[in-house]
Amino acid sequence: DAKTTQPPSMDCAEGRAANLPCNHSTISGNEYVYWYRQIHSQGPQYIIHGLKNNETNEMASLIITEDRKSSTLILPHATLRDTAVYYCIVRLKTSYDKVIFGPGTSLSVIP
Amino acid sequence: EAQVTQNPRYLITVTGKKLTVTCSQNMNHEYMSWYRQDPGLGLRQIYYSMNVEVTDKGDVPEGYKVSRKEKRNFPLILESPSPNQTSLYFCASSFRRYGGTELMNTEAFFGQGTRLTVV
Numbered sequence A: 001d002a003k004t005t006q007p008p009s010m011d012c013a014e015g016r017a018a019n020l021p022c023n024h025s026t027i028s029g030n031e032y033v034y035w036y037r038q039i040h041s042q043g044p045q046y047i048i049h050g051l052k053n054n055e056t057n058e059m060a061s062l063i064i065t066e067d068r069k070s071s072t073l074i075l076p077h078a079t080l081r082d083t084a085v086y087y088c089i090v091r092l093k094t095s096y097d098k099v100i101f102g103p104g105t106s107l108s109v110i111p
Numbered sequence B: 001e002a003q004v005t006q007n008p009r010y011l012i013t014v015t016g017k018k019l020t021v022t023c024s025q026n027m028n029h030e031y032m033s034w035y036r037q038d039p040g041l042g043l044r045q046i047y048y049s050m051n052v053e054v055t056d057k058g059d060v061p062e063g064y065k066v067s068r069k070e071k072r073n074f075p076l077i078l079e080s081p082s083p084n085q086t087s088l089y090f091c092a093s094s095f096r097r098y099g100g101t102e103l104m105n106t107e108a109f110f111g112q113g114t115r116l117t118v119v
Helices: none
Strands: A009-013 A018-023 A031-038 A045-050 A061-064 A070-075 A084-092 A105-110 B004-007 B010-013 B019-025 B031-038 B042-051 B054-057 B076-078 B087-094 B096-099 B102-105 B114-118
Touching: A009 A018, A018 A031, A018 A084, A018 A105, A031 A061, A045 A061, A045 A070, A070 A084, B004 B087, B010 B019, B019 B031, B019 B087, B019 B114
Parallel strands: A009 A105, B010 B114
Antiparallel strands: A018 A070, A031 A045, A031 A084, A061 A070, A084 A105, B004 B019, B019 B076, B031 B042, B031 B087, B042 B054, B087 B114, B096 B102
């Protein structure tokens, strides 16, 4: 079973911020939260990851709650090209391990 | 250019005819893995490899074999394909880099996918 739960779908107006939630209530102290997205049936693309502090890069921001049981991926100004399935996963910080993806959130950016 | 290359991109085959899907990465990554993707089920890991000659089962290994004889290659073998293995397959690779004194997992790079149909 996936270690994360996400809403199956969301809509966002073009130009507005898209906030995608993820629950990972059983996350352990040595696990990171990673976000990927998949456009159509292309290979998934890495977006961002974090341990406990908020992170930002050129693509998105990641907000992780203080108890680390949930996180939110923020696309600050969504464009039509951000329409994709977004996956939140948890992964061990240092060891190689099995990786479990859930069904993800299908984000539709609407003109 | 750093990339993960899968071949073939599309394949139609018949039940029982052995096939191999190749995966190659040019980034000297230690970790490689195979996923299958079916509608509504997201990505499910089939097998993964932590280094040469080190492999382990993912969530859905039945009906598949892998080998890791070289660091750059991680082929997926279907000895006797069946129609329920019709799916979209992805190969991925990653590595670990030092963050302070610890080796930390990095993001994964995915191939462009292989769409397999078994009739």
